[in-house]
Amino acid sequence: MGRAERRPTLADVAAAAGVSTALVSIVMREAPGASAETRSRVLAVAQTLGYHPDSRARLLRSGRSRLLGVVFGVQHAFHGDLVTGLYTAAEQIGYELTLSAVTPQRDESRAVAGLLQDRCEALILLGPQSPERELAALAGRLPVVVLSRGVRDSAVDVVRNAEAEGVHQAVDHLVALGHHRIAHVDGGRAPGAAERRRGYREAMRRHGLAETARIVPGGLTEEDGAAAGRALLSDPPSAVCVFNDRCATGLLDVVRRAGLTVPGDLSVVGYDDSRLARLAHVDLTTVAQDAAAMTSLAVARAADRIAGTPARPRELIVHPRLVVRGTTGPAPPFGCGG
Amino acid sequence: MGRAERRPTLADVAAAAGVSTALVSIVMREAPGASAETRSRVLAVAQTLGYHPDSRARLLRSGRSRLLGVVFGVQHAFHGDLVTGLYTAAEQIGYELTLSAVTPQRDESRAVAGLLQDRCEALILLGPQSPERELAALAGRLPVVVLSRGVRDSAVDVVRNAEAEGVHQAVDHLVALGHHRIAHVDGGRAPGAAERRRGYREAMRRHGLAETARIVPGGLTEEDGAAAGRALLSDPPSAVCVFNDRCATGLLDVVRRAGLTVPGDLSVVGYDDSRLARLAHVDLTTVAQDAAAMTSLAVARAADRIAGTPARPRELIVHPRLVVRGTTGPAPPFGCGG
DNA sequence: TTGAAAGCGCTAACAT
DNA sequence: ATGTTAGCGCTTTCAA
Numbered sequence: 001m002g003r004a005e006r007r008p009t010l011a012d013v014a015a016a017a018g019v020s021t022a023l024v025s026i027v028m029r030e031a032p033g034a035s036a037e038t039r040s041r042v043l044a045v046a047q048t049l050g051y052h053p054d055s056r057a058r059l060l061r062s063g064r065s066r067l068l069g070v071v072f073g074v075q076h077a078f079h080g081d082l083v084t085g086l087y088t089a090a091e092q093i094g095y096e097l098t099l100s101a102v103t104p105q106r107d108e109s110r111a112v113a114g115l116l117q118d119r120c121e122a123l124i125l126l127g128p129q130s131p132e133r134e135l136a137a138l139a140g141r142l143p144v145v146v147l148s149r150g151v152r153d154s155a156v157d158v159v160r161n162a163e164a165e166g167v168h169q170a171v172d173h174l175v176a177l178g179h180h181r182i183a184h185v186d187g188g189r190a191p192g193a194a195e196r197r198r199g200y201r202e203a204m205r206r207h208g209l210a211e212t213a214r215i216v217p218g219g220l221t222e223e224d225g226a227a228a229g230r231a232l233l234s235d236p237p238s239a240v241c242v243f244n245d246r247c248a249t250g251l252l253d254v255v256r257r258a259g260l261t262v263p264g265d266l267s268v269v270g271y272d273d274s275r276l277a278r279l280a281h282v283d284l285t286t287v288a289q290d291a292a293a294m295t296s297l298a299v300a301r302a303a304d305r306i307a308g309t310p311a312r313p314r315e316l317i318v319h320p321r322l323v324v325r326g327t328t329g330p331a332p333p334f335g336c337g338g
Numbered sequence: 339m340g341r342a343e344r345r346p347t348l349a350d351v352a353a354a355a356g357v358s359t360a361l362v363s364i365v366m367r368e369a370p371g372a373s374a375e376t377r378s379r380v381l382a383v384a385q386t387l388g389y390h391p392d393s394r395a396r397l398l399r400s401g402r403s404r405l406l407g408v409v410f411g412v413q414h415a416f417h418g419d420l421v422t423g424l425y426t427a428a429e430q431i432g433y434e435l436t437l438s439a440v441t442p443q444r445d446e447s448r449a450v451a452g453l454l455q456d457r458c459e460a461l462i463l464l465g466p467q468s469p470e471r472e473l474a475a476l477a478g479r480l481p482v483v484v485l486s487r488g489v490r491d492s493a494v495d496v497v498r499n500a501e502a503e504g505v506h507q508a509v510d511h512l513v514a515l516g517h518h519r520i521a522h523v524d525g526g527r528a529p530g531a532a533e534r535r536r537g538y539r540e541a542m543r544r545h546g547l548a549e550t551a552r553i554v555p556g557g558l559t560e561e562d563g564a565a566a567g568r569a570l571l572s573d574p575p576s577a578v579c580v581f582n583d584r585c586a587t588g589l590l591d592v593v594r595r596a597g598l599t600v601p602g603d604l605s606v607v608g609y610d611d612s613r614l615a616r617l618a619h620v621d622l623t624t625v626a627q628d629a630a631a632m633t634s635l636a637v638a639r640a641a642d643r644i645a646g647t648p649a650r651p652r653e654l655i656v657h658p659r660l661v662v663r664g665t666t667g668p669a670p671p672f673g674c675g676g
Numbered sequence: 677t678t679g680a681a682a683g684c685g686c687t688a689a690c691a692t
Numbered sequence: 693a694t695g696t697t698a699g700c701g702c703t704t705t706c707a708a
Contacts, residue, residue: 009685020695025687035693050479055455056394056403057685060700065394074421075613080412084441096452099437103422114434117393141388226619253619257594275413281564281591347701358679363703373677395701399684 008049017045028053059119066095068302069115071108072126074101077274078289079126082147085295086124093303095121102129112138122302127191143305145298149191150315157305158315159298163192164199166287166320170241170269171203173285173322178331179239179267180209185218185228185251187243196271200241218243225250233258236266238331245270245277245286252282252327263329273323283326293318346387355383366391397457404433406640407453409446410464412439415612416627417464420485423633424462431641433459440467450476460640465529481643483636487529488653495643496653497636501530502537504625504658508579508607509541511623511660516669517577517605518547523556523566523589525581534609538579556581563588571596574604576669583608583615583624590620590665601667611661621664631656 010028014021019042026034027042034042045051059065068090072079083099090097098118100111108130115123122143128135132153138144139155146158167184174182184200187193197215204213214237218228225247232240233255242248248270252262260266270277273288297316304311348366352359357380364372365380372380383389397403406428410417421437428435436456438449446468453461460481466473470491476482477493484496505522512520522538525531535553542551552575556566563585570578571593580586586608590600598604608615611626635654642649 010687011685021685022687022696023694026694029687031687033693038693052454054398054457054685056457057398057700058687060392060394060398060702061685061687063687063700074418075415077413077415080441083412083439084443087439087441087444099439101421101425101437103418103425105422106425116390119392119394222614222617222619226617250617250619253591276560279560279564279588281560281588348703349701359702360680360704361678364678367703369703371677376677392701395684396703397684398686399701399703401684401703 007054008046008051010051010053013042013046013049013051016049017042065119065121067098067118067120068095068299069098069100069112069118069120069123070126071100071102071111071115071123071128074103076127077276078148078272078291081291082126082295085291086299088292089296089299093299095299095303109134116141121306124298124302143302145302145305147294147298154314156314157301157311159294159301160315160317161192161289161294162317162319163195164202166271166289166322167196167199167241168203168206169320169322170271170285170287171200171207173324173328174239174241174267174269175207175209177239177267177328180331181212181214181237182209182239182241183214183216183232183237185216185225185232185240185242185247187247188217188219188224190220190243193243196243216240218247220244220246222246222250222253225252226254229254229258233260236260238265239267239269239328241269241271243271245272245274245284248284248286248327249276249282252284262327265332267328267331269322269328277323277325285325285328286323287320288323289320290318345392346389348389348391351380351384351387351389354387355380403457403459405436405456405458406433406637407436407438407450407456407458407461408464409438409440409449409453409461409466412441414465416486416610416629419629420464420633423629424637426630427634427637431637433637433641447472454479459644462636462640481640483640483643485632485636492652494652495639495649497632497639498653498655499530499627499632500655500657501533502540504609504627504660505534505537505579506541506544507658507660508609508623508625509538509545511662511666512577512579512605512607513545513547515577515605515666518669519550519552519575520547520577520579521552521554521570521575523554523563523570523578523580523585525585526555526557526562528558528581531581534581554578556585558582558584560584560588560591563590564592567592567596571598574598576603577605577607577666579607579609581609583610583612583622586622586624586665587614587620590622600665603670605666605669607660607666615661615663623663623666624661625658626661627658628656 010021010024014024024042027039100114102108102111124145127148135156136153144156148160151158186197204210216228216231218224229251248268270284270286273286277284277286348359348362352362362380365377438452440446440449462483465486473494474491482494486498489496524535542548554566554569556562567589608622608624611624615622615624
């Protein structure tokens with residue numbers, strides 16, 4: 001159907017323009033060494049022929065790909081924000097991104113293998129699940145930057161959120177509102193859950209509330225939040241810090257259906273500042289991770305490693321920030337002050 | 339840091355194994371023409387050297403990439419399901435996928451341009467926003483398969499859901515439960531919204547309920563659903579078909595907070611069968627799109643076009659299916675029967 | 677079964 | 693400013 005038989009090559013353009021391939025190459029790369037007149041003529045010919053450079057041949061010859069491989073979870077909403085930031089950051093320093101998704105049927109090692117074949121110069125892994133050992137082995141082959149997860153191995157760079165700090169801010173906020181009985185619905189064994197749990201304990205202790213600290217098993221999903229909500233109903237606290245926004249949403253649904261008002265009877269804080277939290281009818285107070293900062297740090301670090309620039313420290317920490325919305329309010333005036 | 343100075347090449351493996359590069363190539367490709375003994379020896383050498391074939395060089399030489407380019411929306415949950423299916427389908431017929439994301443900062447033409455540079459043999463576009471003209475132009479250069487959107491151009495293949503049919507099933511289900519006053523919260527100008535609206539009108543007419551048909555402006559988001567929910571509260575129907583699950587969730591939240599029970603006072607049907615709908619505490623009756631069927635059809639069609647196989651019809655329609663869960667029930671026995 | 681040699685489309689030295 | 697030449701890592705004849 002009118003499809004071109006063969007894609008035009010540099011040589012085709014050169015022949016049509018009556019110049020050498022080297023010159024066309026110079027023009028296409030916008031490299032110095034061609035007159036303005038030639039430049040425009042070659043460009044015009046390329047245009048009419050529908051020529052597009054072959055990036056594989058290009059990098060085969062030049063030995064570099066300027067390609068950063070990104071492994072992300074296709075179902076993971078926050079990864080969407082991170083990918084968005086990575087594209088922007090990569091573009092600014094002249095790198096391209098190659099995406100490789102982890103799906104229920106395609107595990108992380110498959111995703112990584114694909115990127116290695118593509119000759120990426122570095123890998124950026126979003127919340128990887130692989131054992132440290134594998135990540136370390138990978139880092140022996142090419143620079144590896146891990147986001148949203150700690151890695152002990154000294155060859156792996158890490159960019160992550162100060163998880164505990166976010167919970168500190170949340171608890172501080174609730175205490176300032178007069179709450180004492182503040183519970184935490186945790187994330188179980190999810191990435192970041194341990195730090196957030198620790199942050200909760202620290203903050204409660206710091207406010208002299210270690211006695212009333214209360215940790216309820218939760219998880220990543222609305223489901224987990226709903227279960228935690230049911231568990232809290234028999235003896236509700238006045239406020240609760242939830243592992244993440246999805247979990248908080250499930251909890252909100254359950255406690256409201258049980259007749260509690262938010263934030264009248266119960267204040268709720270989430271974590272992630274996901275799209276969910278921002279919806280007007282959810283309007284969830286939450287802890288925002290700085291995706292833009294995380295991604296530009298990750299890309300910059302990858303570029304440094306590729307260039308062989310010494311880069312320290314190995315772990316880059318990004319600070320979260322509490323976004324106060326409508327699900328937190330003053331502690332109810334009865335009982336022991338919350 | 340122990341990083342290999344230079345990646346080993348075919349020639350390195352050949353030299354170390356004491357054979358020709360051609361033979362190593364045969365072994366690496368698992369092509370016929372090498373003795374079992376040689377095969378295992380070469381493989382062992384490749385292993386110890388840490389050799390990995392360079393896919394760019396490989397395809398540069400063989401002239402083919404066996405690469406399918408996929409453009410998807412990084413924020414779009416259903417695209418996650420589709421990408422998952424595409425990986426599976428592509429793998430089964432020996433194609434690889436290259437992902438290119440559309441983000442708030444990276445538009446569709448950028449995403450497509452990236453894939454063209456990678457020498458994809460065909461493009462699969464998930465719910466593209468580009469004008470028909472651009473899609474048609476693209477289809478002049480390489481096979482293009484569009485998912486979840488109709489395209490008039492005769493060079494573009496289309497795989498899509500029978501949108502209207504899903505609403506038919508939903509309305510049939512509600513009528514069977516005794517509902518008469520069934521409203522539709524539409525999707526405005528969202529892709530598929532017009533067909534779903536049409537499906538609603540058709541189904542109502544078919545059941546002799548054209549008189550009580552009622553279309554309320556909605557949209558894609560929880561926000562839109564919440565607004566529609568508020569609009570319905572002054573004179574609630576007994577059932578409502580909502581444009582999609584997100585929108586339905588917003589509506590559910592509002593009507594429940596207003597004191598209506600679901601499905602006691604109001605039955606609600608969503609569309610998409612997203613993860614959201616499946617959550618135990620949401621348990622939304624909804625219309626499921628068959629992502630697996632859509633993706634395998636899309637990949638098969640792309641492969642046919644690449645191979646030059648004649649393929650008809652140009653538009654492939656996948657049938658949705660109603661998933662009955664907990665948000666639909668018998669019509670309340672008072673009033674005019676629902 | 678194995679090897680020698682050509683060349684995919686491009687870039688980078690080096691010439692002119 | 694422009695052309696010539698060599699070769700990136702691989703596959704693919706073709707010959708041995």
